[in-house]
Amino acid sequence: MEFHLSNLYLFLCILYFTSTPFMSISAESDTYIIHMDLSVMPKAFSTHQDWYLATLASISNTLETSRKLVPSDKLVYSYTNSINGFSAVLSSSELEAIKNSKGYISCTKDSTVKVDTTHSYKFLGLDSNYGAWPVSNYGEDVIIGLVDTGVWPESKSFNDEGMSDVPSRWRGECESGEQFSSSLCNKKLIGARYFNKGLLAKYPNLVFSMNSARDTDGHGTHTSSTAAGIPVQGASFFGYAPGTATGVAPNSRVAMYKALWDEGSYISDILAAIDQAIADGVDVLSLSFGIDGKALFEDPVAIATFAAMEKSIFVSTSSGNAGPSEETLHNGTPWVLTVAAGTIDREFGGTLMLGNGVSALGSSLYPGKYSSKFIQIVLVGSCDDEKSLKNFRHKIVICVDNGDLSEQVYYVHEAKLPGGIFISNATDLELYMRTSYPALFVSLEEGQKILDYIKNDSNPKARFALRETRLGIKPAPKVATYSSRGPSQSCPFVLKPDIMAPGDLILASWPPNSSVTDVDAHHLFNDFNIISGTSMACPHAAGVAALLKGTHPGWSPAAIRSAMMTSAYNFDNTGNPIKDMGFKDQSASPLAMGxxxxxxxxxxDPGLIYDATAQDYINLLCAMNFNSSQIKTITRSSSHNCSFQSLDLNYPSFIAYFKANNTKSNVKEVQEFHRTVTNVGEENSVYIANLTAVNGLKVIVSPDRLEFTKKYEKKRYKLSLEGPKLTNDSLVFGFLTWVQAGGKREVRSPIVATG
Structure with missing residues (x-):
């Protein structure tokens, strides 16, 4: 009976909609975007739009007005993909009634927005009018393969409208599976496969939550859209980061290889995925995972990517999230790009409006509903006693960081308070910002405004204003605390990581059935999510590689990596050296940022490149004293040649190890490096060496002037480091920059010396 009555009511609503002219917005009304929890939608409704219309109709009885709410007058849009919810024209009383309806999660007042969402593409300097985007035609026809958790093919990021036909060289497939048919692929998402035989071999009776290339985790959808998603307008995370989301190489093709599962991830499946990607003909591989503590010949990812390199496939990998300690990175493999994570010039947060008119800014990613009214605030202190916190049931508590911020955030949650303000000098707040209750994290400076107000007011009150997105934040970028540091344990003779890319608080596409957070015991769903990690930095770099590959299709993976490394910048947007959040904002070393x-x-347009062939890597393996079978494991060939051995790989960076200082301090040691650079700029060009000081060491470049008369001409030089023995924990660094005489190019390489 309930089903029939609800359908009858919806029919009357629709009938009214077709016969009543649309009313203009009254002076007291505004348009609001309402986020709804689809998991609580009653089964009586066949579509979410029906539910939204009924929700609007049902609140009419709660309004203290003679004018009854007519759903058709109020509904602006019913959203299917961009968010779970709708937009509607509501008065303040109608909005309050909606807030108390079943399934309501949060609301955002509609307003004009700046087209700026993931924002990382703008932070990278990508622009439609000049540079890498128009020159490469946005990475057109470059195929980016990702080994990940799958893909959500219906995401707007993978729409193929206006794209040309799939490149004829593509040999891949779109594999059908559970809730995934081959027809879901298109000219953008050109391939989707899944691999789980290794996992099934381990657990023969395993039942998969989704036995197909469909993404139920979100990670793969996020990384693939970051690398190559098309522009999607109206993206946001519940009002945070509003604007247009786009991948780094929006005209590139995407091929997903699902080998990371909710039920587990096994190397055998990952190997099969990379193997298939090579066979299918991808140009770039993005691998946001790694294996710790393995020698190169024991690391299947290192082995598989060697084969990819031999096929001229560029491989971008994540450095890992085990920072800030040194020697924590994985994927320290010489033939791949190892990417560290950094921040961008954007912050998410809100404002605490105090009763005296003063406001305090803070950080927050709380997406749910909160009171916009003034509420009494109370200074608690350390907020480390759940029992005492419950005494402030109807107040916003002010907590001062006692060294364990996570514990305080937890206790305030358990006390079920209307909000919490956390005053802390912590700079790395990302782990705490996504609270399940209204919360704001403020600096000591901003917190002092709150403390002064409480001290001078006998009845202090405040209210929240959240969902703020602030751009142009300085200083940026910074190395994220969690980003794993070098040197590489698997190959310490090559400086790792190679480079830093945006990885902190990145917005990208997300499966709409995978919750992004919880609020008041409700799962929240959204078509976009904000997450952090070197997993996010890796596809940014893969997208850049696709732009370069599209511009220079004949360049080797080493040439592309060299161009990215030697053109990187090491100063932030304040003109100072990039800082390291993991070491109290000290200047970041190349072991953190490459x-x-x-x-x-x-x-x-790098001017000069440092190229390398498969044989160059084999020479390195031979010099690392790997035996014949170990080298064969990596190269897949028994005919490798170890007649020439060298730890001195032709790489665009330098790392020198000086013996520990256990003898006289005046003993000198010399480390020498030999490099060959190739001119990819103008025929007649001159480059002059410029060196920054490396503390305690004498650095010499010979020759210090390189003259080229033709394109693709090669020149050799030697870099010498001379100095006393270093202690085991010593770390000094500088840079060698080849500056083009009378030109615009600078070709920079980091130099690291340690004990």
Whole structure:
């Protein structure tokens, strides 16, 4: 009976909609975007739009007005993909009634927005009018393969409208599976496969939550759309980061290889995925995962990517999230790009409006509903006692960081308070910002405004204003605390990581059935999510590589990596050296950021490149004292040649190890490096060496002037480091920059010396 009555009511609503002219917005009304929890939608409704109309109709009885709410007058849009919810024209009383309806999660007042969402593409300097985007035609026809958790093919990021036919060289497939038919692929998402035989071999009776290439985790959808998603307008995370989301190489093709599962991830499946990607003909591989503590010949990812390199496939990998300690990175493989994570010039947060008119800014990603009224606030202190916090049931508590911020956030949650303000000098707040209750994290400086107000007012009150997105934040970028640091344990003779890319608080596409957070015991769903990690930095770099590959299709993976590294910048937007959040904002070392932050436009035209062949890597393996079978494991060939061995790989960076200082301090040691650079700029060009000081070491470049008379001409030089023995924990660094005489190019390489 309930089903029939609800359908009858909906029919009357629709009938009214077709016969009543649309009313203009009254002076007291505004348009609001309402986020709804689809998991609580009653089964009586066949579509979410029916539910939204009924929700609007049902609140009419709660309004203290003679004018009854007519759903058709109020509904602006019913959203299917961009958010779970709708937009409607509501008065303040109608809005309050909606807030108390079943399924309501949060609302955002409609307003004009700046077209700026993931924003990382703008932070990278990508622009439609100049540079890497127009020159490469946005990475047109470059195929980016991702080994990940799958893909949500219906995401707007993978729409193929206006794209040309799939490149004829593509040999891949779109594999059908559970809730995934081959017809879901298109000219954008050109391939989707899944691999789980290894997982099934381990657990023969395993039942998969989704036995297909469909993404139920979100990670793969996020990374693939970051690398190559098309522009999607109206994207946001519940009002945070509003604007247009786009991948780094929006005209590139996407091929997904699902080998990471909710039920587990096994190397055998990952190997099969990379194997298939090579066979299918991808140009770029993006691998946001890694294996810790393995020698190169024991690391299947290192082995598989060697084969990819031999097929001229560029491989971008994540450095890992085990920072800030040194020697924590994985994927320290010489033939791949190892990417660290950094921040961008954007913050998410809100404002605490105090009763005296003063406001305090803070950080927050709380997406749910909160009171906009003034509420009494109380200074609690450390907020480390759940029992005492419950005494402030109807107040916003002010907590002062006692060294364990996570514990305080937890206790305030358990006390079920209307909100919490956390005063802390912590700079790395990302783990705490996504609270399940209204919360704001403020600095000591902003917190002092709150403390002064409480001290001078006998009845202090405040109210929240959340969902703020602030751009132009300085300083940026910074190395994220969690980003894993070098040197590489698997190959310490090559400086790793190679480069830094945006990885912190990145917005990208997300499966609409995978919750992004919880609020008041409700799962929240959204078509976009904001997450952090070197997993996010890796596809940014893969997208840049696709732009370079599209511009220079004949370049080797080493040449593309070199262009990205030598054109990177190591100064932030204040003109100072990039800082390291993991070490109290000290200047970041190359062990944290590599050569610096990637710059796609400068990488397009690097001037000089450091190239390397498969044999160069084999020479390195031979010099690492790997035996014949170990080298064969990596190269897949028994005919490798170890007649020439060298730890001195032709790489665009330098790392020198000086013996520990256990003898006389005046003993000198010399480390020498030999490099060959190839001119990819003008025929007649001259480059002059410029060196920054490396503390305690004498650095010499010979020759210090390179003259080229033709394009693709090669020149050799030697870099020498001379100095006393270093202690085991010593770390000094500088940079060698080849500056083009009378030109615009600078070719920079980091130099690291340690004990």
């Amino acid at each position: 050569a610096g932050h990637v710059d796609p436009n400068r990488a397009l």
